[in-house]
Amino acid sequence: MSSSRDAILAKIHRNRPGGPALPDIHSVPFVTFDDKFAAFAGLIRNLGGEAIWLADGQSVADVVAQRWPKTGRTVDLTTMPHEEAFTPHDWHDVDVAIVPGELAVAENAAVWISHPDNIFRSLYFLTEKLVMVVPKDKLVDTMRDAYGQIAIREHGFGAFISGSSRTADIEQSLVMGAHGAMAALVIFC
Amino acid sequence: MKADNIHHPDAAREFLADRARASWHDQAIWFVRQKRDVQAKQLPEWEELRKLAEQIKAHTLSKLDDYLVQFEENARRNGVTVHFAADAAEHNRIVHQLLDARQVKKLVKSKSMLTEECGLNPYLEERGIEVIDTDLGERIVQLRHEPPSHIVMPAIHLKKEQISELFHEELGTEAGNNDPTYLTHAARANLRQHFLTADAGLTGVNFAVAETGGVVVCTNEGNADLGTALPPLHIASMGIEKIIPKLEHLGVFTRLLARSAIGSPVTTYTSHFHRARPGGEMHIVIVDNGRSDILGNPDFYASLRCIRCGACMNTCPVYRRSSGHSYSYVIPGPIGSTLGPSRDIKKHGSMAFACTTCGSCSNVCPVKINLHEQLILQRKRAFDAGTLKPAKKMGLLAMRFLTQHPALMDAGGKAMRKVVPILPAFIKDGTAWSRPGRELPEMPEHSFKELYRRRQEDKQ
Numbered sequence: 001m002s003s004s005r006d007a008i009l010a011k012i013h014r015n016r017p018g019g020p021a022l023p024d025i026h027s028v029p030f031v032t033f034d035d036k037f038a039a040f041a042g043l044i045r046n047l048g049g050e051a052i053w054l055a056d057g058q059s060v061a062d063v064v065a066q067r068w069p070k071t072g073r074t075v076d077l078t079t080m081p082h083e084e085a086f087t088p089h090d091w092h093d094v095d096v097a098i099v100p101g102e103l104a105v106a107e108n109a110a111v112w113i114s115h116p117d118n119i120f121r122s123l124y125f126l127t128e129k130l131v132m133v134v135p136k137d138k139l140v141d142t143m144r145d146a147y148g149q150i151a152i153r154e155h156g157f158g159a160f161i162s163g164s165s166r167t168a169d170i171e172q173s174l175v176m177g178a179h180g181a182m183a184a185l186v187i188f189c
Numbered sequence: 190m191k192a193d194n195i196h197h198p199d200a201a202r203e204f205l206a207d208r209a210r211a212s213w214h215d216q217a218i219w220f221v222r223q224k225r226d227v228q229a230k231q232l233p234e235w236e237e238l239r240k241l242a243e244q245i246k247a248h249t250l251s252k253l254d255d256y257l258v259q260f261e262e263n264a265r266r267n268g269v270t271v272h273f274a275a276d277a278a279e280h281n282r283i284v285h286q287l288l289d290a291r292q293v294k295k296l297v298k299s300k301s302m303l304t305e306e307c308g309l310n311p312y313l314e315e316r317g318i319e320v321i322d323t324d325l326g327e328r329i330v331q332l333r334h335e336p337p338s339h340i341v342m343p344a345i346h347l348k349k350e351q352i353s354e355l356f357h358e359e360l361g362t363e364a365g366n367n368d369p370t371y372l373t374h375a376a377r378a379n380l381r382q383h384f385l386t387a388d389a390g391l392t393g394v395n396f397a398v399a400e401t402g403g404v405v406v407c408t409n410e411g412n413a414d415l416g417t418a419l420p421p422l423h424i425a426s427m428g429i430e431k432i433i434p435k436l437e438h439l440g441v442f443t444r445l446l447a448r449s450a451i452g453s454p455v456t457t458y459t460s461h462f463h464r465a466r467p468g469g470e471m472h473i474v475i476v477d478n479g480r481s482d483i484l485g486n487p488d489f490y491a492s493l494r495c496i497r498c499g500a501c502m503n504t505c506p507v508y509r510r511s512s513g514h515s516y517s518y519v520i521p522g523p524i525g526s527t528l529g530p531s532r533d534i535k536k537h538g539s540m541a542f543a544c545t546t547c548g549s550c551s552n553v554c555p556v557k558i559n560l561h562e563q564l565i566l567q568r569k570r571a572f573d574a575g576t577l578k579p580a581k582k583m584g585l586l587a588m589r590f591l592t593q594h595p596a597l598m599d600a601g602g603k604a605m606r607k608v609v610p611i612l613p614a615f616i617k618d619g620t621a622w623s624r625p626g627r628e629l630p631e632m633p634e635h636s637f638k639e640l641y642r643r644r645q646e647d648k649q
Contacts, residue, residue: 008475009258015485165410
């Protein structure tokens with residue numbers, strides 16, 4: 001095994017071509033948005049999701065109850081302490097998962113999820129409905145800004161999630177709910 | 190796996206026999222190209238982004254061994270086991286040993302063109318392991334026992350009626366129900382059970398970050414996430430060229446990938462894997478399988494910048510009208526037509542000619558690979574390797590002779606301009622000019638050379 005490694009690396013070293021210096025990705029101006037929330041909310045509507053700017057006096061629970069009056073098993077990771085699973089499979093029957101999002105990206109309606117106090121990430125993908133709660137001041141323009149701020153906090157895992165799980169593999173018809181969440185709700189509070 | 194003897198023009202002729210179907214295929218894929226254009230035009234910095242991506246990749250290839258070592262060290266520090274495989278056989282052996290040692294019965298896979306290239310599925314199935322492809326399109330072609338026809342949309346060659354029939358037989362869906370939502374949700378329910386009962390998950394890799402030792406996998410369906418969040422073993426297979434130096438570089442590549450691939454601003458899930466889920470283990474298999482040879486070839490090494498978005502196939506007039514199954518290599522379209530011949534010119538020589546040299550592929554490529562120029566160079570190799578059929582070879586040799594003898598070329602042109610207009614129709618029968626949609630151009634009275642000379646004279 002290690003002999004393959006050394007042989008491969010030696011051959012790459014022998015064969016590698018010349019190349020330019022690493023460019024400075026911050027030297028180019030990227031697109032900015034006057035109203036980041038409007039951009040985010042407009043995009044996510046076409047991606048199987050919805051975005052809400054929480055009004056004064058309104059709570060996350062209010063919004064969720066309004067959106068889905070009848071729900072099954074609900075797991076809320078935005079409060080401490082929260083429910084824990086013993087195996088990743090324990091989340092298989094979750095209907096609504098409410099999880100903290102660290103930041104949101106205006107250009108593509110993605111939310112960064114990497115929760116230091118969650119054990120099994122399977123929750124984000126097994127749940128039928130995914131609610132991501134993001135602080136109002138954590139909305140950035142582009143992925144470049146996002147990568148400047150995020151950290152991998154959850155057992156080496158983190159994901160940008162944009163809307164709900166989807167596929168267009170049958171005749172290019174867009175269908176929501178391929179394997180992951182069938183619906184996504186992003187609440188800015 | 191693809192058949193061993195695919196010859197592009199013959200396979201394309203077969204595909205084109207059903208004109209309505211071929212036209213549907215062309216339009217369905219062109220629609221994706223148009224969606225890509227809409228996304229690209231929304232970013233004023235689009236061309237700058239492509240330039241940055243090209244430079245980052247070109248830089249990385251120039252120090253690839255250094256970045257691989259850095260990646261390996263950081264991945265090990267994270268607790269991930271890193272393996273190196275010189276070729277497909279070693280890759281398959283490593284994966285099988287990992288599965289076998291843990292008594293894995295069922296493996297769920299997300300999309301990976303590398304494992305397609307290595308023939309991993311049949312290798313594991315022969316050894317008694319159940320392999321479930323979980324991307325919907327890949328699952329469809331797996332159940333049909335055929336290779337994917339596109340690297341991003343594996344089942345784009347199929348109509349929903351065919352998928353409905355397949356699901357009726359394989360998953361017990363209602364006969365004649367062709368509704369894509371119904372069919373997708375039936376597959377969801379079926380695959381959910383496979384996710385929950387799998388013993389291991391295997392993913393491809395979109396980007397491997399040297400700085401952090403993590404790999405990034407992009408899907409719309411969430412299948413890579415379910416396949417790695419549930420079972421205790423995660424294997425990620427990657428080619429040596431997937432490396433990027435820093436995490437911040439994802440701020441360039443994630444902006445280009447989905448926009449180029451499917452005309453979406455981003456994939457639903459852009460997942461960063463640096464460790465296994467608690468209680469599990471993670472392995473990364475880094476595969477060469479001919480890539481280091483391409484790296485050493487000044488004409489073709491730029492093809493290793495590829496991020497597998499598929500934009501080149503969506504724009505290609507030949508791909509859209511011939512479908513992925515007409516190409517002998519596992520990756521079709523312009524990028525496959527340089528990678529395949531680089532790997533085996535005798536087997537994939539015909540792919541180099543599946544090109545009009547229009548250059549559209551090079552114009553949409555997010556990492557600015559000079560695809561159409563590479564295909565011209567691959568044609569030369571195909572000719573030198575003796576892969577051309579006799580008629581094509583004779584034609585090329587005759588053309589070469591003519592272009593090297595201008596007087597003969599002039600005389601030939603003159604004769605053609607006089608003779609072609611008075612040819613009886615039956616002489617064209619059976620030639621390329623008798624096929625539907627084609628017409629011999631009207632012969633001009635004078636050649637370009639004559640016109641040019643007269644123009645110069647008039648000026649004086």
